[in-house]
Amino acid sequence: DTGVSQDPRHKITKRGQNVTFRCDPISEHNRLYWYRQTLGQGPEFLTYFQNEAQLEKSRLLSDRFSAERPKGSFSTLEIQRTEQGDSAMYLCASSPTGGNGYTFGSGTRLTVV
Amino acid sequence: GEDVEQSLFLSVREGDSSVINCTYTDSSSTYLYWYKQEPGAGLQLLTYIFSNMDMKQDQRLTVLLNKKDKHLSLRIADTQTGDSAIYFCAESPGGDKIIFGKGTRLHILP
Numbered sequence: 330d331t332g333v334s335q336d337p338r339h340k341i342t343k344r345g346q347n348v349t350f351r352c353d354p355i356s357e358h359n360r361l362y363w364y365r366q367t368l369g370q371g372p373e374f375l376t377y378f379q380n381e382a383q384l385e386k387s388r389l390l391s392d393r394f395s396a397e398r399p400k401g402s403f404s405t406l407e408i409q410r411t412e413q414g415d416s417a418m419y420l421c422a423s424s425p426t427g428g429n430g431y432t433f434g435s436g437t438r439l440t441v442v
Numbered sequence: 443g444e445d446v447e448q449s450l451f452l453s454v455r456e457g458d459s460s461v462i463n464c465t466y467t468d469s470s471s472t473y474l475y476w477y478k479q480e481p482g483a484g485l486q487l488l489t490y491i492f493s494n495m496d497m498k499q500d501q502r503l504t505v506l507l508n509k510k511d512k513h514l515s516l517r518i519a520d521t522q523t524g525d526s527a528i529y530f531c532a533e534s535p536g537g538d539k540i541i542f543g544k545g546t547r548l549h550i551l552p
Contacts, residue, residue, distance in 0.1 A: 362539065371530050371542035372485065385539065420484065430475050430487040431540065
């Protein structure tokens, strides 16, 4: 296992289009997290899963955003009707339950034009 | 509330020590973290400290925790050009999600 993988690395989309990102965590990690990072800011928490259960969602996660982890392994983050303000780096991380700190993926950079 | 504050920039001469400071708000945080982000790269966990510790040393890195003042610092001894990056302080209220500061950009002067 080579770590947390995210796909794609870059995505350019037109405003109003839907986009979906994928995250493959470290296989033995049962927790999976999504964060968003904009220029000059730290990562902002969006949501996290314990296995397939989505345990917490930030109020940053508007109803245009949905995340799933159907089999408790990989996760997808979908943004519907993208807006220019959605342009950011979307980071995925995973950890074992009770683990110290996360392992982050390299992120998906979304540009909405 | 959950908030992590840190200064945005620090310039240090090569070979000197760098000290990056951070304050956090949630006294229930079990662990406090320092992450490093190099340009175009993801976040890398540098070190962490358990909330009942005052200090942790790991090679060139020393973490000091003042729980009373909710103050965390990271000292990098003998700073090298490869240490140039953004350093994020983070807390874990409730032990679930991690809350990050905005990051301190460390610039190394020759």
